[in-house]
Amino acid sequence: MTALLTRVKHCMVKHNNQLLKLLLTIAMFMFYVTGYAGDTYQNITEQRRAELHNLLIQDCGSCHGMTMKGGLGPALTPDALKNKSRQTIEMTILQGRPGTPMPPWQSILSKEEVRWLVDALYVGVTP
């Protein structure tokens, strides 16, 4: 699902098709509402999803930019992450990056929530 959406997004960028853009927006909306990939995140409530989305934009955004184009921390756009493995990204969020300001989030976020966040990053987040 994630890969598919990313591909559609690239296609959209290439052709700048208004209809595709609209369809993608609807798809992404459904994605957020219903959860990712047929909802493998049953433990994350709607309210928690909204909180996680806000955390991503606002708190992660403090270092990585609200558009995820980077700041003190690196860019986290779908393009910037396409060559990084899911495992690497999840571990970075959970355990932090020693020697950098990136803190470990494992005392605050569950593994499932981190997976949800990484999914959102692969698709691309907008404020």
Added chain:
Amino acid sequence: MSMVTKSVLLVFLLSMSVACTTLRGTGDLGVVIERGSGSVQIVDTTQRISLKQVNGLGDLSHASIVYSRDERYAYVFGRDGGLTKVDILKGEISKRIIQSGNSIGGAISQDGKLVAVSNYKPGGVKVFDSNTLELVANIPAIYGDTNQQSKVVGLVDAPGQRFVFSLYDAGEIWLTDFSSGKAETTRYKNIGRQPYDGLISPDGRYYIAGLFGEDGLAVLDLWHPEKGVKRILSDYGRGSKKMPVYKMPHLEGWAMTEDYAFLPAVGRNQVLVVNRRNWKQVASITVHGQPVFVMARPDGRQVWVNFAYPRNDTVQVISTEQLQILKTLKPGKAVLHMEFTSRGEQVWVSARDAGKVTVYDTESFNAITTLPMNKPSGIFFTNRAHRIGL
């Protein structure tokens, strides 16, 4: 002329005369960043109301503001490299440029003619004419042997038409002097690993950089820059047991009273009290969370503290006489910033996720009013125009 035409004309002339006579100063105005909508609100601190929203300022995460010396223009430094000059009397953008890919802050020169911006991408500092926003100087902050540009943090103005800033990647402090009209830079190398922010003492004498990569603070005495950078508070920092830091403490606005400086501990729920004469720690005050801003009321009798995620719905007030917490307030989720009116009778507190700014009376601690805003962050009052380093 018919009666109708006459009365229309009369109404028109009357309204014109009203519009023409509503002159006002800007000394009690301020600007609040709305990071949710890439806009700012111009506020009046006497009436405690919002006068106008100005839109179209781009990505405003971590945005900050300096003022022209006539207190009419606010220069807004956006995360996306945008530099916007806002006319706060007219309530509109008077100029806007995108000067880099990614910026973090800025400063205005002693004479008010230069505006400098520190950048993450591509790094370095750019200096603009404050009137036209035309480029005056480009200081790329190249370090090492590989021609890399460093991210620049902690940019402040200093007396003598100078700017001081720190190179995050290079571990250097640079002092750029514009007094001759041209940029002349002195480099201080090996000042410590990963300086992440800087401040200048209110008298403009000491530039202090906080270090993420090691403990201690780097200090440059701007009265004697030839003596080089020294270290103070060698224990200040994350210590041996490095705790996670969810938001780096901000150095700007560090509270300084006559005897003490109040500093946010890094990664610990403490405010540190340091003797200003010898920079020795004299006490630590246990607080609600990891402190972010530790700011003194203008008279120095109180220090107000906000906290990092996830304990960021709270503000605490410390008595600088008793070194104890006087009051705990809950302004709402994600308190990001506090700004005192110039004589300190009010403080404005932004709560990002609560979507409001609350105005408190600093004696009674009562909330006087709240103003709805779209994810408010930094609050900047025009009296900053006349303070060194702000």
